[in-house]
Amino acid sequence: xxxxxxxxxxxxxxxxxxxxxxxxxxxxxxxxxxxxxxxxxxxxxxxxxxxxxxxxxxxxxxxxxxxxxxxxxxxxxxxxxxxxxxxxxxxxxxxxxxxxxxxxxxxxxxxxxxxxxxxxxxxxxxxxxxxxxxxxxxxxxxxxxxxxxxxxxxxxxxxxxxxxxxxxxxxxxxxxxxxxxxxxxxxxxxxxxxxxxxxxxxxxxxxxxxxxxxxxxxxxxxxxxxxxxxxxxxxxxxxxxxxxxxxxxxxxxxxxxxxxxxxxxxxxxxxxxxxxxxxxxxxxxxxxxxxxxxxxxxxxxxxxxxxxxxxxxxxxxxxxxxxxxxxxxxxxxxxxxxxxxxxxxxxxxxxxxxxxxxxxxxxxxxxxxxxxxxxxxxxxxxxxxxxxxxxxxxxxxxxxxxxxxxxxxxxxxxxxxxxxxxxxxxxxxxxxxxxxxxxxxxxxxxxxxxxxxxxxxxxxxxxxxxxxxxxxxxxxxxxxxxxxxxxxxxxxxxxxxxxxxxxxxxxxxxxxxxxxxxxxxxxxxxxxxxxxxxxxxxxxxxxxxxxxxxxxxxxxxxxxxxxxxxxxxxxxxxxxxxxxxxxxxxxxxxxxxxxxxxxxxxxxxxxxxxxxxxxxxxxxxxxxxxxxxxxxxxxxxxxxxxxxxxxxx
Numbered sequence: 001x002x003x004x005x006x007x008x009x010x011x012x013x014x015x016x017x018x019x020x021x022x023x024x025x026x027x028x029x030x031x032x033x034x035x036x037x038x039x040x041x042x043x044x045x046x047x048x049x050x051x052x053x054x055x056x057x058x059x060x061x062x063x064x065x066x067x068x069x070x071x072x073x074x075x076x077x078x079x080x081x082x083x084x085x086x087x088x089x090x091x092x093x094x095x096x097x098x099x100x101x102x103x104x105x106x107x108x109x110x111x112x113x114x115x116x117x118x119x120x121x122x123x124x125x126x127x128x129x130x131x132x133x134x135x136x137x138x139x140x141x142x143x144x145x146x147x148x149x150x151x152x153x154x155x156x157x158x159x160x161x162x163x164x165x166x167x168x169x170x171x172x173x174x175x176x177x178x179x180x181x182x183x184x185x186x187x188x189x190x191x192x193x194x195x196x197x198x199x200x201x202x203x204x205x206x207x208x209x210x211x212x213x214x215x216x217x218x219x220x221x222x223x224x225x226x227x228x229x230x231x232x233x234x235x236x237x238x239x240x241x242x243x244x245x246x247x248x249x250x251x252x253x254x255x256x257x258x259x260x261x262x263x264x265x266x267x268x269x270x271x272x273x274x275x276x277x278x279x280x281x282x283x284x285x286x287x288x289x290x291x292x293x294x295x296x297x298x299x300x301x302x303x304x305x306x307x308x309x310x311x312x313x314x315x316x317x318x319x320x321x322x323x324x325x326x327x328x329x330x331x332x333x334x335x336x337x338x339x340x341x342x343x344x345x346x347x348x349x350x351x352x353x354x355x356x357x358x359x360x361x362x363x364x365x366x367x368x369x370x371x372x373x374x375x376x377x378x379x380x381x382x383x384x385x386x387x388x389x390x391x392x393x394x395x396x397x398x399x400x401x402x403x404x405x406x407x408x409x410x411x412x413x414x415x416x417x418x419x420x421x422x423x424x425x426x427x428x429x430x431x432x433x434x435x436x437x438x439x440x441x442x443x444x445x446x447x448x449x450x451x452x453x454x455x456x457x458x459x460x461x462x463x464x465x466x467x468x469x470x471x472x473x474x475x476x477x478x479x480x481x482x483x484x485x486x487x488x489x490x491x492x493x494x495x496x497x498x499x500x501x502x503x504x505x506x507x508x509x510x511x512x513x514x515x516x517x518x519x520x521x522x523x524x525x526x527x528x529x530x531x532x533x534x535x536x537x538x539x540x541x542x543x544x545x546x547x548x549x550x551x552x553x554x555x556x557x558x559x560x561x562x563x564x565x566x567x568x569x570x571x572x573x574x575x576x577x578x579x580x581x582x583x584x585x586x587x588x589x590x591x592x593x594x595x596x597x598x599x600x601x602x603x604x605x606x607x608x609x610x611x612x613x614x615x616x617x618x619x620x621x622x623x624x625x626x627x628x629x630x631x632x633x634x635x636x637x638x639x640x641x642x643x644x645x646x647x648x649x
Contacts, residue, residue, distance in 0.1 A: 032075075035083065035142060039074050042138035043067055046130055059125060066125060070134070073109050077102040083142070099142050107135045165193040168260065169220075171235040171248055173199050173209055180236065180262050181210055192277065195230055221251050232258035234277065237284060246285060253546040282480060282544045283473050283506070297519040301382060301424070302327035308380045309334055310365055310413060311387030313341035315472065316428055319511040320384050321345070325353045333378055335361040336387065365409030368416070375420045382518065383417050385410060386428040388444065395440040396565040396636055399620045402443040403612035410447035411605055414454055417462050424463045426518040427451050429526070431470040431503065437568050437634035439621060445628045448526060450605055453598040455524035463523030467514045468591065470503030470531045483541055487548050491556035493541045496563050500538075503531035517588055526591040528580070565636045601627065 059066070081102045083095070110131055114124040170181045177197065184194045197214045207214050220226055233252045235245065252259050261284060263276030307324055311317035312334030321334055334349075336342045339362060346360045359378070363370045365387050388406050389395055395402045410427065417425040429448055432441030451464045473480055479502070486493045510529070517527040542552045550556045563569070581590040604627045611619040621638045625631045633639045 032078070034145065035078060036071065036075065038141045038145065039071055039138055042134050042141060043070065045137055046133040049133060050127065050130055059123075069113075070106070070110065070126075074103065074106045074138075077105040077109075080105070095146060096143050099139055103135055103139045103142075107131055165191055166258070166260075167193050167195040167229065167231045168234045169196050169198045169215070169230050169232075170194065171198045171233055172239065173197055173201070173214060174239065176236050176239050178209065180234070181212075185210065192234075198233060217248075217251070221255055227255050227257065230257060232260050234260045234262055235280075236262040242285065245280075249280060249285070249543075249547070258549065259547065280547055282540065282547060285543065298515050299327045301519050302329045304328065304330045305381035305423075306331045306378050307333070307382045307384070308374070308378070309384045309386065310336070310409075311385070311428075312336050312360075313338050313345050314386060315507055316511060316514075317384070317386035318345050319507045320386060320514060321349065322352070323508070323511050323515055324382075324384075325349070325356045328356070331357045331359060331378060333359045333361055333374065333380070335363055335365070335374065337362065337364045365412060366404045368412040371412050371416055375416045375422075379420065380417075381423045383413065383422050383425045384428070384514070384518070385413050385425065388428070388430075390430070390440060392432070392438045392440050392567055393564045395443070396438055396638075399439040399443075399617055399624070400612035400615055402439050403608055403620055403624075406440070406443035407446050407450070407605055408609050408612075411450055414451050414464065417464075418454055418457070418460050422462050424465060424518055424523075425451070426514060427464070427466045428514060429466050429468040431468060431531075432568075433468065436628060436631045438565070438636065439624065439638070442624050442628045442631040445631070446601075446605070446608075446624060448593075449596045449601050449627065452524050452526070452593075453596055453601045457598045463521070465518055465521060465523065466526040467517045467529070468526055469505055469510050469513070469529040472505050472507045472510050479537065479540070480544070483544050487545060487550070487556055492559045493545065493556060494559050494561050495537055495541055496561055496567060497569060498538050498560055499536075500563075500567075500569050501534040501536050503534050505529065505531055513587060516585060520583060520585070520588070521590070526593055527583075528589050528591045530587045530589070563635050567635065596627075 081098045083098045083102050110126055111128075114126055114128070114131075117123070117125040168184070170177050170184075181194050181197070184190060184192050194210075194212060196212045197209050198217055198220055199214055200217045202216050215226065233248060235248055237245065240248075249259050259280040260277050261280045302324055307329045309317050309321050309324070309332065312321050313336035317334075317336070321332055324332055334342065334345065342360055342362060346358070349356070349358055361374055363374065365371060387409060389402050414425060414427075416422075427447065429444050430441065432438065433445035433448055434441075436442040436445055448466050448468075451466055454460055454462070455464045471478060483493055513527075513529045520527070538558070541558055545552045545556045545558075548556075552558055581592065583590060604623060608620060608623040608627070611623055618638070618641065621633075622641050622644070625641055632642055
């Protein structure tokens with residue numbers, strides 16, 4: 001009552017729109033009063049129609065009593081069906097249906113009264129045309145009252161927030177685009193205002209959709225006057241190809257419009273549809289078609305099995321854990337040496353998978369005694385080895401650390417997997433292991449060679465599998481989060497070289513392929529993934545700057561800082577003398593790389609580990625070049641070693 005009083009006072013005391021919109025709902029008693037007034041008006045209006053037609057009513061001496069009976073009956077059914085209970089400003093068809101039920105029940109009741117009065121007195125109490133006319137008029141006016149009230153509040157709210165709302169053009173005129181537009185229209189509290197539709201078609205220029213104009217793409221972007229009426233374009237990723245998204249993005253950004261993306265079609269069934277609208281990200285342009293996983297094979301390998309994931313708190317490791325958890329293993333052991341990330345992951349997984357059993361182990365994979373206890377206790381069926389040092393410049397400065405983790409750690413895990421008869425050991429490697437130019441890539445290649453050599457070693461029953469792929473979007477320390485931070489700070493965006501290119505894959509996509517590869521083959525294979533087309537990092541930076549609403553080299557500077565030690569202009573997934581073999585999965589190939597015998601690689605690994613313990617950098621890299629003979633240093637202090645003869649066995 002207090003809110004209603006404030007709203008009426010606002011009509012006379014300025015700031016009217018703001019105060020009226022604060023009224024959350026019209027009180028129920030007021031809705032009942034208004035509906036009763038509508039009933040009275042409907043009775044009078046129906047009577048007026050009949051009087052003009054010179055129709056005489058039955059029992060005119062009981063007119064007052066008949067009207068009381070009609071009103072009373074209608075009020076009873078209004079109470080039964082609670083036509084007053086809905087919030088008027090949010091009325092839907094369901095509220096209209098309740099009005100029809102209430103008035104329809106009143107009509108049926110009075111028709112029954114008419115039937116019995118005709119039996120008893122030979123004349124019906126009410127004229128039948130009068131009853132049906134009253135029914136139509138009352139239902140129409142009650143519904144009209146609710147729609148007018150709803151629209152009135154929506155207009156007020158829209159006017160109130162018009163200056164702060166983002167004026168958007170929805171791309172497309174299909175069902176998904178229309179559903180999105182309706183959601184925006186029917187939710188005035190959202191920070192978006194529908195202004196029109198955009199399409200590549202040229203046959204819709206004069207048509208209206210939901211009362212809004214449909215603009216042809218070419219005509220729209222050629223008109224500066226039209227563009228000034230909009231702030232952003234809104235597209236739905238799932239109904240567009242990558243090329244279409246890039247085209248719309250380029251056109252919009254060149255004209256200073258923001259580019260927004262709508263939720264996926266699956267989320268469009270949720271009530272909070274518009275709440276999922278967000279800025280288009282560079283990841284949306286790099287994403288590819290979803291991977292088709294043969295879930296039956298993957299489920300079989302994990303269901304009710306014990307699984308170990310090393311590096312489980314990292315970007316790749318944590319996603320492997322999340323995906324494995326979906327296949328209901330008996331236990332997932334998550335092992336990592338990073339305390340805080342491991343604890344944060346523990347909290348996340350316990351909440352997300354309350355019925356899955358986890359064990360979180362804080363350990364260093366270079367400590368074989370610590371690892372052996374873990375293998376002894378849990379008897380793993382699957383081991384996913386994702387633990388590694390991966391940052392090229394840091395490893396180039398500290399090569400001994402790469403030996404301890406990437407080589408010694410892998411050796412410990414692989415030997416323990418063999419000893420405890422793990423069914424499958426899956427190592428996560430990198431494209432930097434191919435024709436390596438840095439210590440990090442070479443150390444991963446050495447780890448690959450050791451893992452492969454175990455496959456045919458005496459007494460082995462474990463299938464040793466290696467997976468190799470390029471950069472993943474959004475991983476810790478990767479280029480996209482780095483660029484994003486630089487843009488947020490106002491630049492400059494730093495790139496090592498204008499011609500540098502990289503392959504990219506999403507983290508979920510990479511991990512799905514790791515799980516799939518883990519079910520394939522007889523062991524000893526190196527699986528390489530289809531990484532799609534390489535991306536020029538300079539183009540990537542320019543797109544990210546534009547998507548953030550800035551102009552490259554004007555608002556945000558791009559500077560070139562030179563290749564870092566050990567860095568390549570481009571990465572390869574296959575070495576020069578490699579033969580590839582297709583698999584039954586279109587995204588996965590087998591790389592036939594040169595092999596080493598276990599005795600040979602084991603002796604060299606022992607030598608390099610000893611050199612690492614002594615912190616002899618040159619000797620560490622010298623032996624590494626003996627193990628990985630294609631390792632040629634680039635832009636590094638270790639280039640001098642390439643002019644030396646190889647270390648003899």
